[in-house]
Amino acid sequence: VDRVLRGRIDDRFSTVRLGGLNLDAREARGVRRVKILGCGSAYHTGLIGAQLIEELARIPADAEPASEFRYRNPVVDPDTLYIAVSQSGETYDTLAAVQELKRKGARVLGVVNVVGSAIARETDGGVYVHAGPEVCVVSTKCFTNTAVAFALLALHLGRIRDLSVADGKRIIDGLRKLPEQIAEVLRGEQEIEKLAAEYANAKSMMFVGRVRGYPVAREASLKLKEVSYIHAEAYPASELKHGPLALIEPEVPTVAVLPDDDLLEKNRATLEEIKARSGRILAVAHREQEKADHTIVVPRNEPELDPILMGIPLQLLAYHTALALGRDIDKPRNLAKSVTV
Ligand code: F1P
Numbered sequence: 230v231d232r233v234l235r236g237r238i239d240d241r242f243s244t245v246r247l248g249g250l251n252l253d254a255r256e257a258r259g260v261r262r263v264k265i266l267g268c269g270s271a272y273h274t275g276l277i278g279a280q281l282i283e284e285l286a287r288i289p290a291d292a293e294p295a296s297e298f299r300y301r302n303p304v305v306d307p308d309t310l311y312i313a314v315s316q317s318g319e320t321y322d323t324l325a326a327v328q329e330l331k332r333k334g335a336r337v338l339g340v341v342n343v344v345g346s347a348i349a350r351e352t353d354g355g356v357y358v359h360a361g362p363e364v365c366v367v368s369t370k371c372f373t374n375t376a377v378a379f380a381l382l383a384l385h386l387g388r389i390r391d392l393s394v395a396d397g398k399r400i401i402d403g404l405r406k407l408p409e410q411i412a413e414v415l416r417g418e419q420e421i422e423k424l425a426a427e428y429a430n431a432k433s434m435m436f437v438g439r440v441r442g443y444p445v446a447r448e449a450s451l452k453l454k455e456v457s458y459i460h461a462e463a464y465p466a467s468e469l470k471h472g473p474l475a476l477i478e479p480e481v482p483t484v485a486v487l488p489d490d491d492l493l494e495k496n497r498a499t500l501e502e503i504k505a506r507s508g509r510i511l512a513v514a515h516r517e518q519e520k521a522d523h524t525i526v527v528p529r530n531e532p533e534l535d536p537i538l539m540g541i542p543l544q545l546l547a548y549h550t551a552l553a554l555g556r557d558i559d560k561p562r563n564l565a566k567s568v569t570v
Contacts, residue, residue: 230377233358233377243401245382245384245385247356249354250338250354257385257386257390261289262290263288263289263290263291263309263312264292266327268294268322271295271368272293273447274340274379274448275314277376278375279291279292280536281376281380281383282382282383285396286383299326299329307335313327313341313348315340315348316341316358316371317343318347318349320348320568323348327351338353339356340378341357341358342357342363356378366455367452367455369544373411373537373540376540380404400531410528414538417525421549422549424511425545425549425552425553428482433460434459435461437464437484439467439495440492441490441533442492442535443463450463455561456548456550458556462476479509481508483508485513486513486539486543487514490535509522513527525542525546527541
C-alpha cells in the first residue's frame with residue numbers, strides 16, 4: 230500500500246497526482262458515466278472502485294465481468310469512461326473487452342499491476358497498482374492495492390469536478406493510516422488460524438455484505454473457493470431473504486461483513502435471520518457482534534475505505550482454511566496465473 234501511495238499525494242493541496250492517467254481536466258469533466266471491467270478478483274475490485282467513484286466523485290459507475298461484456302455486443306457510449314482492471318495485465322477476456330471498446334472508439338484506462346503488460350499497452354492511460362509480483366496464483370495484495378488505486382482515482386476525479394476538498398483531505402488521511410492498520414490486522418493472524426480450523430469442516434459457506442461489504446463478501450468467497458475448494462456463495466445481504474436463506478443450516482456457516490456504517494442495524498437484522506435458522510456466523514466488524522458466534526475486529530478508518538481493510542482478514546481465513554485442509558495453496562487446482570483463453 231505504501232508503494233501505490235508513494236509520490237502520489239500532494240498534502241499541501243489535498244490532491245492526488247496520477248501521472249500516467251492521460252485524462253485532462255476537460256475530458257474528466259465530460260465523463261458522464263464510468264464502467265469498470267475485469268475478471269475474478271479484478272472484477273471485485275471494480276465493484277469497490279465503482280462505489281468509490283460514485284461516493285467521492287459523484288459520477289454514476291458500475292462494474293461488470295469483462296468475460297460477459299465482451300460477448301454481448303455492448304453499446305459503447307462516448308461519454309462513458311471505461312476502465313479495465315487486471316493484476317497480470319494479460320487476462321484474455323479483459324484484453325478482448327478492451328480491444329472491442331477501442332474498435333468502437335471508446336476511451337479506455339487501465340488499473341493494472343504488471344508494467345508493460347498487454348492491457349497496459351492497449352489502454353489509453355491509467356494507474357499502475359505497484360503491488361509487486363503476485364508470487365502465488367491467487368490475487369491478494371494486488372486486490373488491496375487496486376482498491377487503493379481506485380480511491381486515488383476517485384479522489385482525483387472528484388477534485389477535478391470541484392467536490393469538497395475537506396472530503397478529499399479526510400480520505401487522504403485515511404489512506405495514510407492504512408499501512409499501519411493492515412499491519413494490525415496481520416498481527417491477528419493466529420486468531421484467524423484458530424477460526425479457520427473451526428470452520429474448515431463446513432459443507433458450504435455463505436458470504437454476505439451490504440453495499441461496501443458486498444464486494445468484500447464476493448472476493449472472500451472467491452478466495453475460499455480458489456484455495457480450499459469449499460463451496461461458497463456470496464450474496465448482497467438483502468438478497469438472502471429472496472431465496473438463499475433456504476440454504477442456511479449449522480453445516481453452512483455465514484461470514485458477514487459488517488462495517489460500522491449507517492447500515493449496521495440493517496446488517497444486524499440479517500444476522501438475526503441467519504440465527505433463526507441455526508446458522509453459525511463469523512462476523513468481520515469494527516466491534517464485537519453479540520449475534521455472531523465469532524467476530525474478527527478490524528480497525529476503523531473512513532467508511533469509504535472499509536472494503537480495503539475488511540478484505541484482508543478474509544484472505545487470511547481462506548489461506549488458513551486451505552492449510553487446515555492440506556491444500557497446495559501456491560498451486561491451486563484449475564487456476565492459472567493469467568487466464569489467456
Ligand atoms: C484475473 C483472475 C484472478 C484470479 C486468477 C485468475 O486475473 O481471475 O482474479 O485470482 O489468477 O485470473 P487478472 O486479470 O487480475 O490478472
